[in-house]
Amino acid sequence: MIFPCYNEEAVLPDSSTKIFNYFEGLIKQHIISSESRICFVDDGSRDKTWKIISKIDKPYVNAIKLSTNFGHQKALLAGLSTFANQFDAYVTLDVDLQDDIQVVSQMIEKFKEKNEIVYGVRSDRTSDHFFKRKTAEIFYKMFEKMGVKTVYNHADFRLISNRALQHFLKFNETHLFLRAIFPAIGLKHTNVYYKRLKRELGESKYPLKKMLSFAWDGITSFSVAPLKFVLFIGLLAIVISVGLLTWASIQLLLGNTITGWYSTVTLIIFFGGLQTFAIGIIGEYVGKIFIQTKNRPRFLIEEIIKR
Numbered sequence: 001m002i003f004p005c006y007n008e009e010a011v012l013p014d015s016s017t018k019i020f021n022y023f024e025g026l027i028k029q030h031i032i033s034s035e036s037r038i039c040f041v042d043d044g045s046r047d048k049t050w051k052i053i054s055k056i057d058k059p060y061v062n063a064i065k066l067s068t069n070f071g072h073q074k075a076l077l078a079g080l081s082t083f084a085n086q087f088d089a090y091v092t093l094d095v096d097l098q099d100d101i102q103v104v105s106q107m108i109e110k111f112k113e114k115n116e117i118v119y120g121v122r123s124d125r126t127s128d129h130f131f132k133r134k135t136a137e138i139f140y141k142m143f144e145k146m147g148v149k150t151v152y153n154h155a156d157f158r159l160i161s162n163r164a165l166q167h168f169l170k171f172n173e174t175h176l177f178l179r180a181i182f183p184a185i186g187l188k189h190t191n192v193y194y195k196r197l198k199r200e201l202g203e204s205k206y207p208l209k210k211m212l213s214f215a216w217d218g219i220t221s222f223s224v225a226p227l228k229f230v231l232f233i234g235l236l237a238i239v240i241s242v243g244l245l246t247w248a249s250i251q252l253l254l255g256n257t258i259t260g261w262y263s264t265v266t267l268i269i270f271f272g273g274l275q276t277f278a279i280g281i282i283g284e285y286v287g288k289i290f291i292q293t294k295n296r297p298r299f300l301i302e303e304i305i306k307r
């Protein structure tokens with residue numbers, strides 16, 4: 001079980017007790033082996049998160065401290081890749097336990113039925129406030145329209161087999177968007193459903209701005225639909241301009257002088273804006289290529305506690 005943690009000092013004492021109780025329960029019921037482990041990944045927290053994690057005295061708790069804040073996705077990558085080939089299956093879930101930990105036993109059941117990926121799907125998001133729920137819904141639909149394969153209402157609560165992990169590690173992209181990578185892997189998979197719980201303590205590390213940029217990152221990492229869209233707008237503008245030109249020519253031939261400072265200026269501004277917009281979209285992709293070609297490490301580990 002892998003838990004990414006970023007500035008979670010408020011959450012950890014309470015969450016970790018719940019996690020340990022549940023985990024020990026799974027071992028007692030022989031659902032998982034006693035060789036199983038929990039791993040907390042401290043994603044460059046600035047509060048006491050690492051202090052709390054490193055002091056945990058349980059024989060089954062591992063911990064990774066990243067050198068700075070790399071973001072949720074890369075924290076998961078750090079946890080998964082560090083322990084690749086050491087376990088049969090891996091579960092990732094949020095340390096605030098908004099992803100209902102009680103569902104993990106169902107995930108393991110599905111894994112034992114030979115599923116390589118088990119997606120945790122939110123059947124009920126009433127705990128998220130209206131705006132977050134709606135924007136999330138719009139994004140899932142947008143992904144679908146743009147041909148990005150994702151599992152509706154699934155975030156990063158999932159179980160993956162070691163085989164799925166090996167495949168995942170072949171995806172070398174800098175801009176990680178895990179929820180679209182795993183569906184791209186394929187393999188036998190299924191869903192389990194859970195009610196998304198409320199964050200009891202601390203606050204969300206995903207404010208609107210970060211959420212929007214994450215969604216945009218997902219789109220531009222998996223789809224060229226925005227590029228096609230500007231191509232379409234460009235073509236449409238050409239068609240309209242030919243129509244307008246024809247109309248203006250006819251008026252000229254008929255001897256109707258066309259006054260038109262406003263229309264001219266409006267058109268100049270409109271097309272100026274359109275071109276800048278198109279360049280901006282292309283620039284987003286070029287920027288991504290630029291960063292990807294550098295092939296920089298996606299995370300850096302400062303310290304590991306392995307048991």
Ligand code: UDP
Binds near residue numbers: 003008069071075
């Ligand atoms: N998280 C992280 N790095 C970050 C932001 C968040 O590791 O840069 C972790 C965080 O500690 C939590 C999980 O990712 O375990 C989900 O974050 P959060 O609960 O703030 O997001 P929300 O549930 O509000 O979408």
Ligand code: MG
Binds near residue numbers: 199204
């Ligand atoms: Mg949360």
